[in-house]
Each structure stands twice: as structure tokens, then as C-alpha cells.
Amino acid sequence: MRIPCAYANWKMHKTLPEALEFIYEFVPALFRDVKEGDVGVTIFPPAPYIWPIRQELGDDSPIFIGSQNIYTEKEGAFTGELSGNILRSAGASHILVGHSERRHKLDESNELVGRKLDRVIRDRLFPVLCVGELLRDREAGRTKEVVKEQLEAAWTGQEVTGGAIIAYEPVWAIGTGKNAEPRDAQEMCEYIRTWIAEYFTPETAASIRILYGGSVNPENISQYARLPDVDGALVGGASLDPGSFAAIAKAIAHSGGAR
Ligand code: 13P
Helix, strand or coil: CCCCEEECCCCCCHHHHHHHHHHHHHHHHHCCCCCCCCCCEEEEECCCHHHHHHHHCCCCCCEEEEEEECCCCCCCCCCCCCHHHHHHHHHHEEEEEECCCHHHHHCCHHHHHHHHHHHHHHHCCCEEEECCHHHHHHCCCHHHHHHHHHHHHHHCCCCCCCCEEEECCCCHHHHCCCCCHHHHHHHHHHHHHHHHHHHCHHHHHCEEEEEECCCCCCCCCCHCCCCCCCEEEECCCCHHHHHHHHHHHHHHHHHCCCC
8 A cells, every 4th residue: 555645855955943943834734634644744854954853843743854865884984974874863764865966966876876775775764766867868768768777776686665765856847847747757657666566576566655756836736646656746846835845745645545
């Protein structure tokens, strides 16, 4: 069974007081007409806010906190990097791996993404593997090829369970206001699920959650939330405002529920 998800990637935005203010407004706005269990919400704030947000939410909150990045090694002399153990002890349960901004602005290769995914799985955290093509790949008809290369490079023999999440985020749709056509998002999420069925097992494919990301907002989310292979959204810009992210999470929760 796949509970749909609403994930907020704040990227490099907000001060700590602004982050705490968000939580203060978002939680009541979300649970005004959504029941716990109708939608899985995870917030990926800047790393120094993981612990204060966890504290603000309290131990029994159903809202998860994630990290936007992780390092490949378990521990050691790696100044400035963050391990899975450090992130978990600060309150993170989910880790973004291979976000397009890290691939394209910070030069993370498919190979490095694979090593990070490996670390997340070994450390028993929930990976959120991001994949997606550049505009030139789509225009050249290479969308599926590029996404397949990213998937194959990331999974280098690790075990995978239904707890893993994949986000399909076409790079040209991120932060541009040019969201993908719902039929294209469905086609790619279905393609990813079929790949998982062939590479792992049909049972894993049926339980893994696949999200769409790229210029999602409260106005367009319902078009995606009802697609059969799209289990929710990874939201950037529109997740910075508590009212707007609560509206997106509610639309996902009310989209027909678990699949
Ligand atoms: P936008 O929603 O701002 O397009 O960002 C999407 C994204 O990159 C989420 O990880």
C-alpha cells in the first residue's frame, strides 16, 4: 500500500526564526482537514534547522524531517560533511540524493549519487532519489535513456525496499513555472516503476513511492495527485509558504488515498 506524500525541499532558504514560524503556522493549517496517515509529510530544511524543527514538532508528530544531502562515508576526517548517523541523531529520517541542483550546479556525478544512495541505505535511512532530464535531453528524445542511466548508476546492487522514494524532477521544470504536462509526468513515473519491477521485483515496484517535482503549486497539484503512478510531490518554491504547502498536502491527501 502506498500512502501519498507531500515533500518540501526548502533548498537554501529561510532563517531559523522563519523556519520555526513556518512550523507554527503549517501544522494547524495541515491538520485542520487532513487526518494523520492520509498523507506522509516530510520537510527538508537547511541542515542546521533539523534539530530545532524536530524539537518544535515534538516526538509524537507524524511529520518527518529530512536532509538535503549526506556524505558517502560513515565517519571520519571530512570537514564540513554530514554523515547518516549525525543526521539521524539530529532528527532526520529521510535523505535527498541526486537532486538536480547538486548534479548540475555542484557537479555530482551519477557515480557519486550511487555512493550516497548506498550510504543512506546502509545507514537505514529513507532515500529520496531524484532523477530527471535536462531540456536538451528531452528535445533530443533522450528523456527515458537519461533517467534509466541515472537509475542504473544509483542502484549498484543495494537492496531496496518499499521505504525508498524516487522523485522524477525534469530539470527544465524546476523553479521555472513550466510544470510538466501531467501525461508526461505519468509516462515517466510509470517508466520508473516498470524499471523497478524489472530491476528488483514487481512487489517492490508496487510499494515504492514515486513523486513528481517541478513547479508544483496549489493550483496545479490536483492534476498530478490523481495520476496512477504519481504518489505525491516534491515541492520547492511553493513549499516555503505554510498556507501554500498545506494546500498542496491537502490536495494530495484527498486525491484518492493509498494505492
Ligand atoms: P520548484 O517546486 O521550485 O520547481 O522546485 C522543485 C524542486 O527542485 C524540489 O526538489
